[in-house]
Amino acid sequence: MSDFLTVSRSAHDRLVEAAYRSRGYTADEAGEGAKLAAEAARHGIRTHHALKALHLDHLLGSAVGGCTPGAEIEVVKSRFAGSEIWNANRKLGQSVAYRAIERCIELADKYGIGQVSVDNAFHYLWGGGYVMEAAERGYIAYTNCTSSLAEVVPFGGKYPTLGTNPHSWGFPTTAALGFPIVSDWATSTVAMGRVQALKREGKMLPPGAAVDKDGKPTLDPNEVAALLPFGAHKGYAMCLINELYAGMIGGSLPTLRGRPTIAPKGEKTTTAFYFQVIHPDAISGNAFAEGRDQMENLAEVLKDVFGHGNEDCILPGQFEAEARKRSDEAGGLHFTAAELAEFNELAAELGVAALEPIAALEPIA
Secondary structure, three states: OEOEEEEOHHHHHHHHHHHHHHOOOOHHHHHHHHHHHHHHHHOOOOOOOHHHHHHHHHHHOOOOOOOOOOOOOEEEOOOOOOEEEEEOOOOOHHHHHHHHHHHHHHHHHHHOEEEEEEEEEOOOOOHHHHHHHHHHOOOEEEEEEOOOOOOEOOOOOOOOOEOOOOEEEEEOOHHHHOOOEEEEEOOEOOOHHHHHHHHHHOOOOOOOOEEOOOOOEOOOHHHOOEEOEOOOHHHHHHHHHHHHHHHHHOOOOOOOOOOOOOOOOOOOOOEEEEEEEEOHHHHOOOOOHHHOOHHHHHHHHHHHHOOOOOOOOOOOOHHHHHHHHHHHHHOOEEEEHHHHHHHHHHHHHHOOOOOOOOEEOOOEO
């Protein structure tokens, strides 16, 4: 448990945009990178805010050619009207993802369902942010991606050959619940960003999350060499789904992804994305009981699921909604003192204003 500090979003965005611009990204890319980072922090997603995004870019992105600032997206010819295939040309993942979810919405408005697959991509960070945005606008949305590196050991194996490979779903339940249901998770027990956060805070991992260089279970984030899938064979199967999608889109071999120095000539090292948006009208049978409309029926279904003594159950997206409310009420974004110190090391390197806390919060678990 840590004391969280509040910094203004505008100050945060100026610093993050300056960091991206210093690495050669365009103003649009820097703005989109800052937006996703801010939304992650606003919703309490501590594993995918700006520190993780900028670290990932430095480690595997613009500094080493894994991501190309200013790259243009190429739309590949397709014979399917509701589907598009994009070659991202290693463009910043957040920029690609925001454009892809918007295009899916446009396609869904016209065809009932829209999908965009993306090859030659760079990791887009928090997938929940994109599907949440669509769900808040009234759509059902889904995305998956392959992670930048193979860091997960398959169930029953001993060598990491899979990414942390997240899945993200968003459902338009704001009218019924006050927030969209968003199911968003890495298919490893914890995300590698969580390992980095625990290392930063001097805390231990939960059991069954990771192994050391010898393949032995470890709780120490400083000793982590690879991660384990959640739910044994079930999480492993979901992790594998992303690799199957990517393999059919055009993705690289998992153990070469993000590692251009070891890839044989002709092999790819980039990630792949998949986005899908469904217009609710496209799946409605219009035969709801008691004369209810679609959204009224959805509300009744949720009322039934979370009735009968289940009223205190946690809903997917509830923690994010509560974190968002705290952020908005405080008038800024929440970070720990350790995180703020890292931000201000970056600010000093860039020669821009440091982030100053505007308020302190009560401890949050």
